[in-house]
Amino acid sequence: MSWTATLTSLKKVFTLLSALFLFSCGDTSDSERGIRVALVMKSLANEFFATMAKGAEAHQQKMPDRYELIINGIKDERDLSRQVAIVDEMVALRVDAIVIAPADSKALIPALKRAKGAGIVVINIDNKLDQELLAEEEVKIPFVGPNNLTGAQRVGAVLADNLSPSDQVLMLEGTRTSFNAQQRARGFELAMNEAAIEIVDSQSANWEMREANIITASMLTRYPDVKGILAANDSMAMGALAAVKTIGKLDAIQIVGFDNISAVNQAVTAGEILATADQHADKLAAYGIDYALTLLADENAILEDRETPVDLVTAKDI
Amino acid sequence: MVPEVLLTLSCIKKSFSKPVLNSIDLQLNKSECLGLLGANGAGKSTLSRILGGSITDYEGEIITADRPLRAWRDDSPVSTVHQELSQISNLSIAENIFFGRLPNQYGVINQRSLLESANAALELVGLEGLDSLKRIEEVDLATRQLIEIARAIAHRSELIILDEPTSSLNKPEVQRLFKQIHSAKERKTSVLFISHKLDEVFAICDRIAVLRDGEIVLIQSRHEFDEEAVLSAMSGERSAEKQSKDRQVERGTTSFNLKNLRTQKLKNFHLTLQRGEIAGLHGLDGAGHKEILKALFGLSDSQGELTLDDKSFKSLPKTPHAAFRQRIGYVPEDRQKFGLLLGESISLNICLNKLKNWLGWVNKKETAIQTLKAARITKLVYEGPEQSVSELSGGNQQKAIFARWLEHDLALLLLDEPTRGVDVRAREELHEVIRELASSGTNIIIASNDLKDLMKSCDRIITIVHGKTSKEFWRESWDEAEITTATLSIA
Amino acid sequence: MTKHLSLLLALFLLILFFSLLNPLFFSMPTIQAIGNQIPDLTFLAVALTLVMITGGIDLSVGSVLALCSSIIGVHMISNGASLSEAFLISLFGGALCGLITGTITTLGKIPSFIVTLGMLECARGVAYLVTDSQTVYIGSEVGVLAESTVFLGVSPMFILAIVIVVLGQLLLSRTVYGRYLVAIGTNLDAVRLSGINPTPYQISVFIISGTLCAFAALSLTARLASSDPNAAIGLELSAIAAAVIGGTSLMGGRGSVIGSFIGVLIIAVLQTGLASLGIDEPTKRIITGAVIVFAALMDFWRTKQLRA
DSSP states (O other): OOOHHHHHHHHHHHHHHHHHHHHHOOOSSOOSSSSEEEEEEEESHHHHHHHHHHHHHHHHHHSTTEEEEEEESSTTOOOOOHHHHHHHHHHTTTTTTEEEEOOTTTTHHHHHHHHHHOOOOOEEESSSHHHHHHHHTTTOEEEEOOOOOHHHHHHHHHHHSSSTTOEEEEEEEEOTTSHHHHHHHHHHHHHHHHHEEEEEEEEEEEOHHHHHHHHHHHHHOOOTTOOOOEEHHHHHHHHHHHHHTTTTTTTEEEEESOOOHHHHHHHHHTTTEEEEOOHHHHHHHHHHHHHHHHHHHHHOOOOHHHHHHHHEEETTEE | OOEEEEEEEOOOOOOOEEEEEEEEEEETTTTTTEEEEOTTTTSHHHHHHHHHHHHOOOEEEEEETTEGEEEEEEEEOOEESSSSSSOOSSSSHHHTTTSSOOOOTTTEEEEOOOOOHHHHHHHHTTTTOOEEEESSGGSHHHHHHHHHHHHHHHTTTTTTEEEEEEEEEEHHHHHHHHHHHHHHHTOOOOOEOOOOOOHHHHHOEEEEEEEEETTEEEEEGGOOOOOEEEHHHHHSOOOOOOOOOOOOOOOEEEEEEEEEEEEOOOOOOOEEETTTOEEEESSSSTSHHHHHHHTTTTOSSOEEEEEEESSSSEOSSHHHHHHHHTTTTEEEEIIIIOOOOSSHHHHHHHHTTTTTOOOOBBBHEEEEEEEEHHHHHHOOOOSSSTSSSSGGOOHHHHHHHHHTTTTTTOOOEESSSSTOOOHHHHHHHHHHHHHHHHTOOOEEEEEEEOHHHHHHOOSEEEEEETEEEEEEEGGGGGGGGHHHHHHHHHO | GGGGGGHHHHHHHHHHHHEEEEEESSSHHHHHHHHHSSSHHHHHHHHHHHHHHTTOOOHHHHHHHHHHHHHHHHHTTTOOOOOOHHHHHHHHHHHHHHHHHHHHHTTOOOOHHHHHHHHHHHHHHHHHHTTTOOOOOOOOHHHGGOOTTTTTBBHHHHHHHHHHHHHHHHHHHHHHHHEEEEEEHHHHHHHHTTTTHHHHHHHHHHHHHHHHHHHHHHHHHHHTTEEETTTTTHHHHHHHHHHHHOOOOOTSSSHHHHHHHHHHHHHHHHHHHHHHTTTTTEEEEEHHHHHHHHHHHHHHHHHHOOOO
């Protein structure tokens, strides 16, 4: 065997890695010790979180001297263990603050408790952590984000206005383990109960378009008289829309979503989707970062939740 | 008339970890059948691989038609029919014959032209009527070998290398092959015939060359052929072919009794053996003699009763594992596919079924000792117990599989073509092992198409025709021609 | 060990590379963070190595892990069982999954690829059923196993993972059982025809795989302090990647547990290193994919050199 050959091949790997690295992110090696904020996201493949990350980057670019930003996401919404690992890694890197959109309302708490123990400021955005468990574990982590329950209730109300009592509707839930999914489902249910509309079937499509498409198609064969579909996020609304289009019932079935991603925004304009809710994704992370910076600047600040606005988006708003 | 030269080899040298070929000079004429002889490891297969084009980094030069052989690519005028068949088992016979140059238009295979040319090629090797759409794995080894030869002929090769072509053929098939060699010569094609079987080489070749330790030590033309000289040239010493010793078979002590064996092919087959007897089963391909071994080792659906040593009859073993527990061993025909753990160590290959107590540690010292012991008995040539079995020559690989069945105090050992593709010396050594096992009380049944080989080691030869015993021959009174006749029909 | 030199060198260079770009990378807390997150993948990689050496594959490990984790969580929280009791039952559950796949694939002569793909779906389904699709929070009773402050700066699960790697390597290279696994993966027919019944070995290797899933489940449950029925989706692919990087052949017959463990380390260092730089997601994935292929290629080149 020849060691030189092995070394040469290793050198190749090394050069390639460096090239890829330089290509992707110019400069990180300098700036020794400013304030460093870690933004820990869910799946960056999801447009909603990608928008959130972009908003955070824009926020940082506006005040590059104030803090340094490290953004990390996981490969899909359910990769809980990787998110916990990222939190631990950020603690190891001694960042000053962690702003996190937790993939699970409970399972992240021990890791975040460790982070707080290491003296790191922790802000919870997007998906609210389980308050009972936080109290039980005696950790205080402020939540910055929209009220998903009222948001969903308002979107649901728009659908209800377009239907008559005792009509049938379907519901597509997000991943049931997440607090957001539970809140939005609850909000939808409240709106439907108020208008005496019946939810004939409700299933989880795990926030995903493909899964929502398959589930909607099968639900529609079982309940052909359905008049409306409540989707807990826009990806699933898109999936449902495709299923409705396939069977040519676009006129008979109304769909509502949540998040206001660009595709749904267009669909709303075109009149294919009735309504969605805008949580101002681009600002959400920025709100969290702002709050973290405030807390870092003022040690005596009181930890309290901050609610961010949720706006209804319908054809007439656009 | 001066013969036309097809190909000239000058100063061919090749070494792997040690020199294998030392300056080979050789000329091959057109329309000539040249026999290449030599013990395992003499360099025969390296030379044939160089000619066949699978080794290109050799020293020296081979010139054919005014061009160096290296310069030829896919259109090389040399075809090789390998000893270990290298066919693509999932493709049809026709596709195998024309693999690499399938008749096609824009990538779509022209089925009709493929079938026509395939059938024409098959006819040339006397396989007319064979369904060329059959997958190659559905036909037996002997036919597959003929198909390989058909492939070479179909490619209009100027030189066909036949590496041990007759090792799985029976007598009529060998005659058919020889006819093909003659007709190839008439078409001005040359043949390089590599074989261990001297009688066949003498029967078909115009010239012979003997290789020993990477050098050509003897070239003889047809009129000079001399068996004694060839044998001593091969071994480098006076011919050492031992005559089989007179062996004592205790007549009258039956130690193996098989009753009413029935399988798809066999109808009520009976066989009894005396203690320590070596029995040979001989027949045409598909006659059923191989099935008897498979049935005894639990490899096929079969019914029948068997007793070994004691008086009570039991039904036949259903699995190889059950057979092994009844102290039955089996050496399969295709050692690469069914016998060896290629890439693994010699000691694991030999000790595979000697490792007791599966929960325990492997005792390296003990397996090394067992390997050494088995190697000494079989005269296995190897570097060490951890050497990969893939590095061994064909003969030594076969010895390793024999070694696996030693030290088990077997009641019965079944051998399927035990000396196929094994050189003369290793063959003798394997015969010696078989005899020693027999005299220690193990019954041995050999199924083979190679009658000469059976006659060397067996006490009795039983010919099988259509799944039935046609005749029995004892060593004292057998005659080769009579045995061959007995395989053809039930007289 | 010499045959893993190129892998170790790759690992070393990877660490060096990230340390140069981020001085904070090479520090005790980062190493602890890595050590803390590898046990689950390590157990699965050992399981995959053993199965792959026999020429099989086990795609169900991620789902069986989730099922075992669910069993631990539900048994502790709903039934009030102790951790050891719950773990014992999850061990049984994992082994049962392995017994089912092993028996069907071996006796039914169906490729393990498809049988374990079926088990991947079934086990995940049962995990949802057991937990009612909810994350079950357990708390520090199990979380303590993943805390690195317990003993010598490493977590108990990390120590257990190392013990399993050592035992796995010894099992494979030194015991009769291990040699039979290699022999079966090299040439199943030859093993059968030498009078050995391969069936018990083929089935039991899946049982071992299922049991190791329960260990992985314990480790993941400890790290999350909860049982997540969605856990470890796609983790089987990382485990296969680790095994292949470590030189285990997908065709069977070749591989080592130590090699697979180094494969796990390479994947973990890469993941942590990229996260410490905050590189964007698409680039992260491209780099991860490229490094996996390169590591496997390097091992391939080296084995080829050793043979020549």
